Amino acid sequence: MQKVKRNILLNPGPATTTDTVKFAQIVPDICPREKDFGEIMRFVSSELTSFVADTEQYTTVLFGGSGTAAVESILSSVMNDGVIVIINNGAYGKRMCEIADAYGLDWVEYGSPMDQPIQLDHLQAFIQKLPRPASYLAVVHNETTTGLVNDIESIGSLCKANNMTMMVDAMSSFAAIPIDMSKMNISYVAASSNKNLQGMAGISFVIAKKEELEKERTTKPTNYYLNLSAQYKHFKETGQMRFTPPVQTMYALQQAIIELKEEGVKERYERYSQSWDTLIAGIKKLGLTHLVAPEHHSKIVTAIVEPDCKAYNFESMHDYFYTNGITIYPGKHANLNSFRVANIGDLTKNDIELFLALLEKYLQQIGFHSAN
Numbered sequence: 001m002q003k004v005k006r007n008i009l010l011n012p013g014p015a016t017t018t019d020t021v022k023f024a025q026i027v028p029d030i031c032p033r034e035k036d037f038g039e040i041m042r043f044v045s046s047e048l049t050s051f052v053a054d055t056e057q058y059t060t061v062l063f064g065g066s067g068t069a070a071v072e073s074i075l076s077s078v079m080n081d082g083v084i085v086i087i088n089n090g091a092y093g094k095r096m097c098e099i100a101d102a103y104g105l106d107w108v109e110y111g112s113p114m115d116q117p118i119q120l121d122h123l124q125a126f127i128q129k130l131p132r133p134a135s136y137l138a139v140v141h142n143e144t145t146t147g148l149v150n151d152i153e154s155i156g157s158l159c160k161a162n163n164m165t166m167m168v169d170a171m172s173s174f175a176a177i178p179i180d181m182s183k184m185n186i187s188y189v190a191a192s193s194n195k196n197l198q199g200m201a202g203i204s205f206v207i208a209k210k211e212e213l214e215k216e217r218t219t220k221p222t223n224y225y226l227n228l229s230a231q232y233k234h235f236k237e238t239g240q241m242r243f244t245p246p247v248q249t250m251y252a253l254q255q256a257i258i259e260l261k262e263e264g265v266k267e268r269y270e271r272y273s274q275s276w277d278t279l280i281a282g283i284k285k286l287g288l289t290h291l292v293a294p295e296h297h298s299k300i301v302t303a304i305v306e307p308d309c310k311a312y313n314f315e316s317m318h319d320y321f322y323t324n325g326i327t328i329y330p331g332k333h334a335n336l337n338s339f340r341v342a343n344i345g346d347l348t349k350n351d352i353e354l355f356l357a358l359l360e361k362y363l364q365q366i367g368f369h370s371a372n
Contacts, residue, residue, distance in 0.1 A: 008351050010321075011329040012144045012172055012301040013195035015345025017256070021199060024255035025248040032247050038239035040254055045235075047257045049207055051174070051265060052189060053181040059213070061206045061232045064246045067171040067192035069226060070204035071096060074167050074188045075138065076103050077228035078212075081219045082135025083108065085127060085164070087155075090114050090145030091332040092169060096138050103222050108134070114146050114333055115291040115303075120154055127162055136165045142173040142298040144340075145332045146291045149177065149298045156185030171195060172300055175260060176269045176344070187212060193249065196268065196300070196344050199256035202249040208232075273299045275343035275352045282356035286363060291338065301342040303331055311366035314339055320362050326355055 009016045030037050045060040063069050086096050089112040100107040110126050112118045127134055137159050141152050152168055159166040167188040174191035188208045194201035213232040221227055234242045276299035291303045321328050331338030
């Protein structure tokens with residue numbers, strides 16, 4: 001097999017992929033309405049479900065689009081007939097608020113610090129004080145802004161006690177951090193093909209209980225392309241998506257799933273965790289700090305506080321790494337200058353060690369001196 005130039009992507013998705021995933025896209029042209037391609041989508045749907053739920057009771061609904069499409073599908077298809085509590089403790093919680101606002105949904109925001117765990121007693125008090133009972137709650141599992149992991153199992157228990165349906169944005173946790181939808185009382189999970197799955201960008205999906213998807217909705221649909229129930233029913237009846245899927249990307253996702261099963265979800269997360277341990281030890285040695293305490297950290301993406309140095313500039317640092325085949329990402333914390341480093345994808349701690357060696361050289365060039 002011909003080798004493809006390997007770039008080290010330390011942005012939080014799309015991730016560095018294997019050559020076998022890349023080459024899986026090179027297939028004979030096929031009409032996506034053919035039965036053969038429908039079988040590929042059934043495989044993908046079933047296997048994605050199996051990572052987090054029982055395939056007899058739950059199923060995966062596929063969409064062409066980025067992960068935001070899956071989040072938007074749930075909010076606009078399911079959570080449009082009652083009060084929604086949206087937990088906002090980062091840029092992606094904020095994005096859910098913006099989606100709800102765009103659709104004119106009945107929603108309230110529960111704000112929480114970006115770098116601290118959610119205080120469940122405060123959340124419970126907030127829900128109890130609402131003027132009308134809340135029907136839904138939406139939360140991000142791994143807030144990609146900082147790397148903070150929200151305790152979705154405890155939040156799920158809280159939702160059960162308050163008779164609320166919970167949706168989880170699991171974009172940067174799915175296929176790494178363990179999720180058990182039944183145990184955690186999660187009704188809907190949204191994720192995508194291009195992060196821990198190590199596939200190509202372009203496919204998003206929703207995992208939900210079949211009985212929930214089969215319910216007749218009494219409210220008028222607020223969307224069309226992203227209508228979750230319609231997409232599910234069409235696929236169940238025909239084995240096809242309602243609209244043209246990203247064909248080659250689906251083949252890549254099929255291969256990525258095969259490779260994930262070979263490695264194991266637990267083992268993949270252990271590999272990611274080893275890389276994270278290497279990263280944290282390295283930045284500490286260089287005199288840098290990160291935002292989220294280890295006990296609340298995903299070990300998947302890390303917001304690092306920018307060096308206090310007059311000559312520092314993120315764009316120039318980005319370009320320095322880019323010319324060396326490494327991509328890093330700017331921060332999204334509104335009140336603190338930071339940059340982000342993810343350790344997902346087809347990477348090892350050797351790749352992180354290379355990043356740290358180059359970071360040390362860059363910091364020396366700009367005259368940054370550690371206080372350590």
